Amino acid sequence: MINDILLSSSKAKGKRPYFLEDKAVERVLNITMAVASEVAVMHERLDTIERLLASKNILQNAEIEAFVPDATQAEERQRWHASYISRVLRIVQQELEALQQDPANNRSMEEIAEELGRI
Amino acid sequence: MNNPVINLPPVYSLIGKHEVFPEVSHDETARYNFLANLNRHLSTVISPGNKVAFEKRVQPNFIKENGRDFQTRDEVKEAIKHDTQYQTWAALRRSQMEMRQQAGRSMTLRQAEDLAKKVAELNAKSPETLVLNDKVKTPHYLEIMDNHCMPGSYHTELFAGDVSNAANYDSGLFVTSGGMLGKLTDGGGKAISSWVLSNAPDFKPKRILDIGCGLGHNTLPLAMAYPDAEVVGIDTGAPMLRYGHARAVALGIKNVKFMQLNAEDTGFETESFDWIQTTMFLHETSMKAMFKIGTEIFRMLKPNGLSLHIEQPQYSAEMPLFEQFIRDWDAFNNNEPFWGAMHDVDMFDWIVQSGFKKEHLLSFGARAINDNEDHTKPKAPEVEDHGRSAIWNVFGAWKK
Numbered sequence: 001m002i003n004d005i006l007l008s009s010s011k012a013k014g015k016r017p018y019f020l021e022d023k024a025v026e027r028v029l030n031i032t033m034a035v036a037s038e039v040a041v042m043h044e045r046l047d048t049i050e051r052l053l054a055s056k057n058i059l060q061n062a063e064i065e066a067f068v069p070d071a072t073q074a075e076e077r078q079r080w081h082a083s084y085i086s087r088v089l090r091i092v093q094q095e096l097e098a099l100q101q102d103p104a105n106n107r108s109m110e111e112i113a114e115e116l117g118r119i
Numbered sequence: 120m121n122n123p124v125i126n127l128p129p130v131y132s133l134i135g136k137h138e139v140f141p142e143v144s145h146d147e148t149a150r151y152n153f154l155a156n157l158n159r160h161l162s163t164v165i166s167p168g169n170k171v172a173f174e175k176r177v178q179p180n181f182i183k184e185n186g187r188d189f190q191t192r193d194e195v196k197e198a199i200k201h202d203t204q205y206q207t208w209a210a211l212r213r214s215q216m217e218m219r220q221q222a223g224r225s226m227t228l229r230q231a232e233d234l235a236k237k238v239a240e241l242n243a244k245s246p247e248t249l250v251l252n253d254k255v256k257t258p259h260y261l262e263i264m265d266n267h268c269m270p271g272s273y274h275t276e277l278f279a280g281d282v283s284n285a286a287n288y289d290s291g292l293f294v295t296s297g298g299m300l301g302k303l304t305d306g307g308g309k310a311i312s313s314w315v316l317s318n319a320p321d322f323k324p325k326r327i328l329d330i331g332c333g334l335g336h337n338t339l340p341l342a343m344a345y346p347d348a349e350v351v352g353i354d355t356g357a358p359m360l361r362y363g364h365a366r367a368v369a370l371g372i373k374n375v376k377f378m379q380l381n382a383e384d385t386g387f388e389t390e391s392f393d394w395i396q397t398t399m400f401l402h403e404t405s406m407k408a409m410f411k412i413g414t415e416i417f418r419m420l421k422p423n424g425l426s427l428h429i430e431q432p433q434y435s436a437e438m439p440l441f442e443q444f445i446r447d448w449d450a451f452n453n454n455e456p457f458w459g460a461m462h463d464v465d466m467f468d469w470i471v472q473s474g475f476k477k478e479h480l481l482s483f484g485a486r487a488i489n490d491n492e493d494h495t496k497p498k499a500p501e502v503e504d505h506g507r508s509a510i511w512n513v514f515g516a517w518k519k
Contacts, residue, residue: 002277008225013272014264014454019200019209030214037153037218044149083225090221091214107263109456116260116405117460 005083011094011101015108030091038084124499126163128155128297129491134290135302138369139237139362141227141286150222155294157215163502165208166445172204173441192434195444209452216453219294220269223287228277234362235280241365249364250378251357258355258381260405260457268454273333273356285334285362292336298491303370306487307398307429308337311513312344314485315394315425322425324348324393330382330412331400335363335375341396342367342375348393353380383411390421398429399511402461409461413473420518426475427515429485434462466514475516482514 020026053059069077086093098106131143131151143151173195181198182188189195199205227234242249257274265272271284292304300306315322325348329338332352342350354360357379364377380386395416401409416426434443450458467480487510 002228002231004225004228004231007228007270007277009221010224010270012220012265012268012270012454014268014456017209017213017452019206019213021206026210029210030217033157033211033214034218034221037150037157037222040153041146041149044152045145048145087221087225090217094217104263109264109451109454112263113450113456113459115263116457119406119410 005086006093008083009086009090009093011097013105014112015106016094016098017109027091027095031088034088034090038088126159126499126501128159129293131155131293133298133302133491134293137303137366139234139241139286139365141230141234141290143226143290147222147226151291151294154215154219154222155297158219158295159297161208161212161215165211167502168204169199169208169445170441172202173199177202177205189440192440192443192447195440196447199444209448213452216268216295219291220267220287222294223291224270224283226290227283227286231277231281231283234282234286235278238282238361238365239280241368242361245364245368245373248367248373248376249360250376251360252379253357255355255379255381258383258404258408260408261355261403264454264456266403266454273354273359276358280361282358282362282365285356285359288359289334289336289362289366299489300487301490303339304336305340306489307485307511308340309488310485310511311337311396311398311427311429312340313488314483314513315427316344319425322394324425326392327351327394327396328353328387328392328419330395330397330416331403332377333359333363335367335377337398338363338375339367339370339372341394342372346374348374350375351392352377353382353385355379355381383408383415385415385419387419389418390424392419393421393424395420395424395426396428401428401430402455402458404461405457406460406464409464409469410472413469417474417518422518424518425515426470426518427513428466429511429513430466431462432512433464433466434459470514470516475518479517479519480514481516482512484510485513486510 018026020029050059131148134140177195177199178189181194189198261272261274269284269288271277273284273288275281275284277283289304292300293302296304301309324345327341327345327348327350329335329341329350329352332338332354333356335352338350338352342348352360352363352375354363354377360377360379367375367377397412401412404412420426431446432438434446446462447459449455467477467482470480471477
């Protein structure tokens with residue numbers, strides 16, 4: 001079995017370029033953008049639900065507030081959190097992979113471009 | 120209500136699905152919708168700021184410091200690095216591209232085993248049109264980095280029969296291209312086949328070769344345009360071919376064969392194809408490989424045969440250095456390192472060096488045929504997005 005959560009956030013072979021003066025800021029930017037993405041995803045889902053419930057006239061706000069997940073539901077929710085956090089912290093994982101991997105898998109595109117462009 | 124005309128990318132639910140297409144959940148659809156919109160925002164709102172910053176600050180500062188203007192795009196690349204507008208755009212664009220890979224791969228990896236099973240079942244329906252050869256090695260130029268920052272690239276199999284990256288590739292082009300390539304992402308193949316049909320009406324190819332076919336999204340339009348021809352798609356990536364073949368079976372296209380071969384030395388008979396095509400492929404090779412492939416194309420092509428190549432426009436002395444720099448950006452920052460060197464080559468020289476005669480060269484512009492466009496809606500003027508629009512240069516030659 002493959003670990004789909006970690007593999008989904010894997011680093012590609014080749015050195016990652018950074019653009020901001022401070023790498024730390026770029027790291028935070030990437031995390032923030034991933035969170036932004038997930039907020040959009042949630043917004044779209046909520047939008048679907050609200051529209052469906054409204055169209056069926058069955059939205060009960062109190063029921064939502066009182067909801068407690070059963071064991072299976074709780075497991076599903078925790079898995080969702082694991083995959084969510086991996087997505088948000090992708091860049092941290094990739095920097096660690098770059099540190100750990102064989103330097104041959106982390107060559108700069110400048111260096112490779114020079115090699116591939118040779119006659 | 121204030122509703123200005125804004126060109127929005129099509130929602131992901133409009134993508135053309137087929138039997139091997141991954142299952143897409145509500146959240147995965149929404150994630151792709153976010154990424155397509157982010158892509159659109161970056162290319163139409165933030166990217167144009169690079170030219171403004173270049174003209175207002177980067178270029179004047181360079182001239183002041185050096186007493187002369189830029190002479191190479193490398194000088195532009197070095198100087199613009201320090202501009203904060205550019206830095207912000209570049210950091211966001213890189214992030215968007217990585218998120219796109221993450222979104223597609225988290226979708227296909229969670230169902231990797233089901234995808235492999237579906238693909239194997241469909242491939243078993245027509246085993247004679249899929250020829251894999253594990254002796255074909257991944258070329259050095261694909262081995263040393265992962266193209267398009269897709270972890271594992273075209274060739275990695277996480278387990279025997281894995282096609283998750285091929286499915287990821289298939290699912291994500293709609294997002295990165297903003298749907299410009301059509302529901303089945305076949306706008307390039309459709310553009311080229313419709314050009315040949317209308318400009319060479321007497322040309323009746325019996326055997327067509329598509330080099331670097333990947334999952335065949337631009338190969339199938341050739342097979343559909345010429346139903347009496349045998350179309351052969353070759354690639355070195357077995358997972359792409361396995362997925363692409365299953366996709367062709369699912370779409371009911373029978374006159375196409377997928378073979379695992381390296382285009383530098385195919386083993387096909389001399390003068391055995393009427394038409395040899397490459398579509399957005401050459402820039403993913405290397406100088407050495409491209410020249411070998413050119414010679415191999417000429418060898419395989421029958422007399423009176425046609426060879427065509429779709430790429431972005433070549434760089435020329437007339438192209439402003441800023442435009443060259445921005446077109447070259449993905450080479451370094453989306454892992455397509457041969458892009459720059461390839462676009463510096465005079466492609467007519469390459470074709471002539473392959474054996475074709477100067478008087479039989481041809482070139483024309485092509486625009487993707489896009490079945491996603493809603494022509495009934497008003498459109499806002501488009502912003503130029505260098506190197507990322509679905510408008511290409513086609514060059515090639517007849518072998519006479």
